Amino acid sequence: MKIAVTAESTIDLPKKMLKEFSIRTVPFMVSMGDKTGLDGEITPEEEFAFTKETGKLPHTSAVNPFQYEEFFADVLKEADHIIHFSLSSGISRAFENATTVAHEDAFEGKIDVIDTRSLSTGIALQAIACRKLVDEGKEVGEIVRICQARVPHCQASFSLESVDNLYK
Known part of the structure; x- marks a missing residue:
């Protein structure tokens, strides 16, 4: 098997x-403001840049x-x-x-x-x-x-x- x-x-x-x-x-799924994509397609570097620029954290959904x-x-x-x-x-x-x-x-x-x-x-x-x-x-x-x-x-x-x- x-x-x-x-x-x-x-x-x-x-x-x-x-x-x-x-x-x-x-x-x-990862959401950063208006941008949504799959984990892995959106990189950690993009997530950190989003947080630095907006002061907001990305959100994930199950x-x-x-x-x-x-x-x-x-x-x-x-x-x-x-x-x-x-x-x-x-x-x-x-x-x-x-x-x-x-x-x-x-x-x-x-x-x-x-x-x-x-x-x-x-x-x-x-x-x-x-x-x-x-x-x-x-x-x-x-x-x-x-x-x-x-x-x-x-x-x-x-x-x-x-x-x-x-x-x-």
């Missing part, structure tokens, strides 16, 4: 590492169910099963939207969605650990159980030069 590992673009891994670990991503349907259907053209790592349900609707789509008749039993309870590198660490289990040849059910058991033990930290670009 071919198992795909996926996540939202909030995984924040460089393209080289996404390719190395065979992790596919679905992008969030992947909507239609986008998940298209993404999952595309991934399942090359895989039998998907293990998807989602941005924390505590800060986004991404997990809820992905789970809703995973339970649709067309995808039932083909997708497991993991609520990482994390963001950025926390998602990356969990997805990379999953990829290693897949590469070891473990079965889907065992991989999902191991990944879910790891969620409360995954912690990610970061430091900032400035809090200018933080917003709650």
Whole structure:
């Protein structure tokens, strides 16, 4: 059985590492004033410039169910099963939207969605650990159980030069 590992673009891994670990991503939408685009198409440099020029922060919106349907259907053209790592349900609707789509008749039993309870590198660490289990040849059910058991033990930290670009 071919198992795909996926996540939202909030995984924040460089393209080289996404390719190395065979992790596919679905992008969030980024809005900066009148400009809207997909995460990755709008660069961090553009986001910083927008904030510096306007004093406002870019806004992101979770992947909507239609986008998940298209993404999952595309991934399942090359895989039998998907293990998807989602941005924390505590800060986004991404997990809820992905789970809703995973339970649709067309995808039932083909997708497991993991609520990482994390963001950025926390998602990356969990997805990379999953990829290693897949590469070891473990079965889907065992991989999902191991990944879910790891969620409360995954912690990610970061430091900032400035809090200018933080917003709650």
